[in-house]
Amino acid sequence: MNMSVKPTVKCYHCGEECINETIQLADKNFCCQGCKTVYQVLNQSDLCDYYELNQNPGTSQRISVRKDKFSFLDDEKIEQQLISFRNTEQTHITFYLPQIHCSSCLWLLENLHRLNAAVISSRVNFTRKEVAIVFDHRSTSLRSVAELLTSIGYEPYISLQNLQQAKPRIQRSLIYQLGVAGFCFANIMLMSFPEYLGLEEAEKSMQSLFRYFNLILAIPVFLYSSLPFYQSAWGSLKHKYLNIDAPIALAIIMTFGRSLYEVLSNTGGGYFDSMSGIVFFMLVGRVLQEKTYQQLSFERDYTSYFPIAVTVLKDKKEIPTALPDIKAGDTILLHNEELIPVDGLLTKGKAFIDYSFVTGESLPVLKEMGELLYAGGKQTGGNIEMLVMKEVSQSYLTRLWNNGEKAKPEKISFVDGLSRYFTWIVFALAAIGALYWSFYDGGKAWNVVTTILIVACPCALLLSNSFTNGNVLRILSKNKLYLRNAQTIEEMAKAIHLVFDKTGTLTTTEEQEIAYTGEPFNDEIAGSVAAVAAQSTHPLSKLLAKELRTNETYEVRQFSETTGRGISGIVNHRIITLGSAEFVTGEEVTVFNGSSVYVSVDGILFGHFCIRNHYRPSIFQQIGELRKQYRISILSGDNESERLKLQQELGMDVKLFFNQQPHDKLNYIKQLQEKGQKVIMIGDGLNDAGALKQSDAGIAVTESTNNFTPASDGILEADRLSRLSSYLLFTKANKQVVIASFVLSIVYNIIGLTFALQGILSPLVAAILMPSSSISIILLTFGASSLYARFLRLN
Incomplete structure (x- = not known):
């Protein structure tokens, strides 16, 4: 083609190229009327500092938002389910704003009161991309607040899931327990210095006072901060097995009991420092893992994708209606870019339905009047009307989602397997030691049991696992791979077969x-x-x-x-x-x-x-590297038009399957697992939901971690797909590091138990050795995983 190249003009608001038209205002160029309107709104309120904090900070407004889109917020029933608090003067609401991306967004959203005086305050949670707004409902409405946000380019995303009971996002009690343990541990260590240094007779009164202070500080650690270990140990006992928390809980109880006896009988200072140290370090390991992925949503159901309300046509009137109230026989009006929430018949208009999210087929499908439309498609043309045939709970999309909701059998970590043997061995040695010394020297029996439980406490093993996993999760999240939990690391490390979806995963939808x-x-x-x-x-x-x-x-x-x-x-x-x-x-x-x-x-x-x-950059080179260690399969909902190209690029040993429906993908994963293969599924859409849930580790690929992805074990930003081989190598190294730390922990325990069983190791020395060994192992595992990450260029 012989064409002249049109000069590139960037939009002052969003920074995108002005393709169809260039609109000028005050010597500034805009790509569309929407971007120009946002600039005018900010300019009128003297908020153009927004553009000085970052260059082109806005998001494109080419797709305009219809005027009455948020009319459903006038419904008092819906409003009551969305707001978090209301009194006679103000209302509190939290909106999810996927457009938040820079400091300019934060500054503008926290200055909403300058755009509308009825907004009392607004606070942004940047990591969650949420804004908490307090407004005076006597002067403005919830709908007006939503429309205000939309007018400045931050349209709230409100889905049907917002009407469901919110799940707790973070275990705040764990944070409080950690804080209490840390405070008490630090102060107990400080007041234990007289015990460590040895006091003269003249200072014995102060020594006694410090012992009672330590006892008072140890009580909240024993009764409150240690609760997670008691609950875990009790839960395992109810299921008739011992987990790794059982000896930890027993060690805490025994150490506190022995220390309480010594303080009250004035025969010693006890081991409150060791007890609080055990609890503090164990809680740090748990919180480290929690903090890595708490901001992401790995558990989603179909309500995350549905609108909260649609327009129902009754007596030639448009009535916003909450989705749960839609019944068979209703006629609904759908606009451009709106999701079809129910199954029904097209009764008016021309439908170009994009089913890529459901089937994986990349091109929209034309539907004529009288044809059936399935839930999950998106209308990409003008307005259409459809007659509802099935309610939301009975729609195709709901059935498709539920097809992937069968729970996978609970995976047991190899650390749990090791810990069970470890736990029984510790209890057996403690019983043998107590029995032996009760015959030869009854006074030593109590010391032997106490020192065995302190020295052989499996904290070093559990801490090394927790800290290593936490560090691995942190490094992977830094590289845009967010995993649900530490168990996913192990499942990825054991995989031998990788299954890729094509459309939206190997290719980009943009x-x-x-x-x-x-x-x-x-x-x-x-x-x-x-x-x-x-x-x-x-x-x-x-x-x-x-x-x-x-x-x-x-x-x-x-x-x-x-x-x-x-x-x-x-x-x-x-x-x-x-x-x-x-x-x-x-x-x-x-x-x-x-x-x-x-x-x-x-x-x-x-x-x-x-x-x-359009295939993602370096994707064929990446799959070429993965082929050296894994079996590769590619599943696609598209037709076979690109089979020849893919086979040439990937090689004949890569299995290609086209025209794959969601249930076909799910069944393929099952077939591989029936052959004994551990499978990682990498997909992007709802059409992959069943396969992602069925696989041993399902990774959802997304252009942004804040896009709505199907339930998965991990979320990977699309531009990092080319690093997948490095991520998989890193997960394999994690297990090796933990095993090495376990071996070192066993060496520590053998040495300590040798002296403990002979009755020549005092509980005080044991109390000092326990945290020393744990800290050294933590440093080893943390350092080893960080070093290997640097070798793989993941730091």
């Missing part, structure tokens, strides 16, 4: 490759073709209009569109025809590598455009 074959275009013909293509709402026409844009404006006359076949129009007295080979040439042509659009001018065929999926 770009397409367009190749032209035929007689070159000059500027006039290119502009004419673009003008005709711009008249159609078909996705392929939109792509061509964008690709062929020129500086000139062309008028299109006598435009016509034959649904599902092609379009035509007259531009500058030339008849331009675009569409399928049969529509343009009268002959049917089979395409093996993408979708094709043929072009003729005045009945003469010029050539055709081949439109293919």
